[in-house]
Amino acid sequence: MKKFVLLSSLLVASILSPAFSQVRFEQQIQVPTIEVAGFAEMEIVPDEIYFNISLREYFEDEKNQKDKVIISTLEKQLIKAIADAGLPKESLSVSGVGGYQNYTDKKKKPATFLESKQYELKVSSAEKLDGILSKVESRGIQYANVSRVDHSKREELKKQVKIDALKAAKEKATYLVASLDEKLGKVLEIKELDENLQFPQPVFAKNVRAFAQAESADMAADSDVQYQKIKISYRMQAAFEIK
Structure with missing residues (x-):
C-alpha cells in the first residue's frame, strides 16, 4: 500500500512539475522590463609620446673619407642630451642595429661600411x-619621427568612460519609464556593446631643426606642435525592471 501511494505521488509530481515550470517561465516573461543603451566619450591629450630616432656614422671629410664620427660618439651625445633634459635613462631604449655602404663613386665599390643604430625615446611632450x-x-x-602616442592613465580613464556610459543608460531608462508614470526597478542585465579607442599621431606644423637641418637656431626654438587628442568611447547596454 505504501509503495502504491509513493508511486502515485511521484506520478502526480512528474505531471505537475512541467506545469509549474511553465507558470514560473510565464511569470518571468510577464515581468515588464526596459532595455536601453548608453554612450560616453572622452578626449585626452597624450602625455606619452614615443619617437623613433636613427643615428648613423659619417665622415667629417666626406670627400676624402676621413675623420669618421663613430656611432658610440653620437650615442653618448644623445644620452647626455636626454640626461640634461631631465629625463630618466629608461626613457631611451635600443630598437635596432644596422648599417649602410657609403659610395664615393657610383662606378666603384663602396669605400666603407658605416654603422647605424635605432632608438625609441619616450617623452611627455614633443617640445x-x-x-x-x-x-x-x-x-x-x-631620421626622427613619432611612432605612437599614449596616456599614462589610459586604463583608469577607460573605466571612467564605461561607468559614464552605464550611468547614461540608467538615466535614459529612468526618464523613459517616468514618461509612462512608472518607476525604474532593479537592474537585470549589463552588456558592453563596443569599445573605440583612437590614438592619432600628433601633427607637426614645423620640422624639428636637428633632423630637418634648419639654417638658423631661431627655427629650432620655434617648433609648433598641434596635438590631436586620444579619443575613448564606450557603449553600454542595460536592462531594468519596471515597477
Whole structure:
C-alpha cells in the first residue's frame, strides 16, 4: 500500500512539475522590463609620446673619407642630451642595429661600411625633442619621427568612460519609464556593446631643426606642435525592471 501511494505521488509530481515550470517561465516573461543603451566619450591629450630616432656614422671629410664620427660618439651625445633634459635613462631604449655602404663613386665599390643604430625615446611632450636633438650632430641623425602616442592613465580613464556610459543608460531608462508614470526597478542585465579607442599621431606644423637641418637656431626654438587628442568611447547596454 505504501509503495502504491509513493508511486502515485511521484506520478502526480512528474505531471505537475512541467506545469509549474511553465507558470514560473510565464511569470518571468510577464515581468515588464526596459532595455536601453548608453554612450560616453572622452578626449585626452597624450602625455606619452614615443619617437623613433636613427643615428648613423659619417665622415667629417666626406670627400676624402676621413675623420669618421663613430656611432658610440653620437650615442653618448644623445644620452647626455636626454640626461640634461631631465629625463630618466629608461626613457631611451635600443630598437635596432644596422648599417649602410657609403659610395664615393657610383662606378666603384663602396669605400666603407658605416654603422647605424635605432632608438625609441619616450617623452611627455614633443617640445623636449627639440632640445635633445639639437645637442646631437645633425649629420649623424638619419631620421626622427613619432611612432605612437599614449596616456599614462589610459586604463583608469577607460573605466571612467564605461561607468559614464552605464550611468547614461540608467538615466535614459529612468526618464523613459517616468514618461509612462512608472518607476525604474532593479537592474537585470549589463552588456558592453563596443569599445573605440583612437590614438592619432600628433601633427607637426614645423620640422624639428636637428633632423630637418634648419639654417638658423631661431627655427629650432620655434617648433609648433598641434596635438590631436586620444579619443575613448564606450557603449553600454542595460536592462531594468519596471515597477
